[in-house]
Amino acid sequence: MKEQSLKLGIETFLDEGYYKKYLNQNLALLTNQSACLKNLTPSYFALREALGERLKFLFSPQHGFFAEKQANMVASNDEVEPFFGLRVVSLYGPRLKPEPKHLQGIDVVFVDLPDVGCRVYTYIWTMFLVMSACEELGIKVLVFDRPNPIGSQVEGPLLEKEYYSFVGLDSLPLRHGLTIGEIALLFKKRHFPRLELEVIPCRNYKKSQLWLDLSLPWINPSPNLPDFYSALCYPGLVLLEGTNLSEGRGTTKPFTTFGAPYLKIEKLYPKLKELFPEKDWGVVFRPLAFEPTFDKWKGKRCYGFEIHVTKPLKFRPVEFGLRLLKLIKMEYSEFEFLPPPYEFEMEKKPIEILVGSKELLEWLMKKDSLDFDLDLSYTLKRYQLEISTLSLYEE
Structure with missing residues (x-):
């Protein structure tokens, strides 16, 4: 029996008719140009074709809608994308979180973003702040899931509260081992219990798979991740x-x-x-x-x-x-x-x-030894137990 091919969350949504529920709702989409179907059609093209003018505007994360901006506080401006004339509201710069005026009249915010499996990569934190804004205003969030390109392995210390910033607004390890949909479920469990959240999963995907196993084209999610x-x-x-x-x-x-x-x-x-x-x-x-x-x-x-x-x-x-x-x-x-x-x-x-991590920083800054003698297993075991209850996929 031939193994069935991977289907992305956005493809599940379109191919299995989920989109029909939203034909009479006002919709926004958090995305960038690297979020595509397997045939390289940009996600927002496909959503626009299925939903027409119900898709009102777009939110963009760090690096801009076209993922052309360099890193570290290189702000993106609001703009208009050229194909459909959709307004793009930047969520990286002076504004990191949507303001109520941006969400006025919106029923659902879709999220289709590539993630690379690392706590420091800021797209998940833009999603976090969108979820926060939507919970405050009673707006649903729907996440189209995508594979984690570096698989389900977990590494590194859990982020401690005193070090929270825009490269970590919640306690995740550096290599978190989750898909973006699973991260959204974790954020809801920990922080946004009143938020209406739906995750459209991938089909025929095992989360232990690496990108090399998936026969998917690599599209730079940001300028400096070329493969x-x-x-x-x-x-x-x-x-x-x-x-x-x-x-x-x-x-x-x-x-x-x-x-x-x-x-x-x-x-x-x-x-x-x-x-x-x-x-x-x-x-x-x-x-x-x-x-x-x-x-x-x-x-x-x-x-x-x-x-x-x-x-x-x-x-x-x-x-x-x-x-x-x-x-x-x-x-x-x-x-x-x-x-x-x-x-x-x-x-x-x-x-x-x-x-x-305070303990790890002390090891890095002060101890004159290359022995990596820190035991991170206890905190990681707690984290792994927590995320096991949210897993959408088999290993």
């Missing part, structure tokens, strides 16, 4: 945003490349191979030099490495990123943690809100 491997490395390499190490922005290989002018790659290379043996980590390092065209070290020659993940199921990006930072901090006096601001946080250092 699956950049997304897989992201939960660890994003920590470099809080340092003076380049995470590869301004190159063609962001989040799989790292470096700085001060690295001595001929000395660092054997230490990386010793710390991250391929048989245990599923990763190989290729030494290189690169020159970022923008962002950190723009126009300067950086020495570093490209990360080649050879065994995606073995690779643990969060622990990898933490150990990598600790090694370079111990080896190079030129290494620095950057000051704020970062993602609208004006007081705490970026590394603090990225890591989000």
Whole structure:
């Protein structure tokens, strides 16, 4: 018997006739251009065709509706998209949460957004704030689910309240292991009990699957995630945003490349191979030099490495990123943690809100040892027990 192919939440909604319930309602959609059907039709095209002028306007997250803006407080303006003349209301900039005037007359807000499985990726927090606004006004939220491209593995500390920011408004681990629909269910359970929420699941999907297993085209969800491997490395390499190490922005290989002018790659290379043996980590390092065209070290020659993940199921990006930072901090006096601001946080250092755990920050900042001797299992077990009750899919 032939295995049935994956069907995205938006495709389930359209193909199985769910959309007919909404033909007489006023609708808004939180999305960007990277949310597409499997045939690469933009979701909002398909919804407009099915629902006509019931789709009144669009909300856009960080990076803008066309996902062209760079990161870290590069605001997007309200605009009008060119195909249907739909108004686009930006939710990244001076405004992070919809105002009541934006939702006046709206019955349901649809959400169709790609996520990459990491707490720091801000699209889920825009959804969080949309859910908050909708609960306050008695408006339904309907989420079209999509696969988590890096699977169901969970890694990293649970975010502690003192480190809440726009890269974490709720206690999730860095690698959260959920689909965006499951995250919406978790947010409702924890914070929005009065919200009317519906999640349209994917069909023929197992949540342990990686993007490589799904035969789906990769569409950049934001400018600096050009492929699956950049997304897989992201939960660890994003920590470099809080340092003076380049995470590869301004190159063609962001989040799989790292470096700085001060690295001595001929000395660092054997230490990386010793710390991250391929048989245990599923990763190989290729030494290189690169020159970022923008962002950190723009126009300067950086020495570093490209990360080649050879065994995606073995690779643990969060622990990898933490150990990598600790090694370079111990080896190079030129290494620095950057000051704020970062993602609208004006007081705490970026590394603090990225890591989000006091104990782990103390290990990173103070302890002169590469031994990763922190036991995160208790908090993660609690989290995994909680999310198991919300799972929409088999492993």
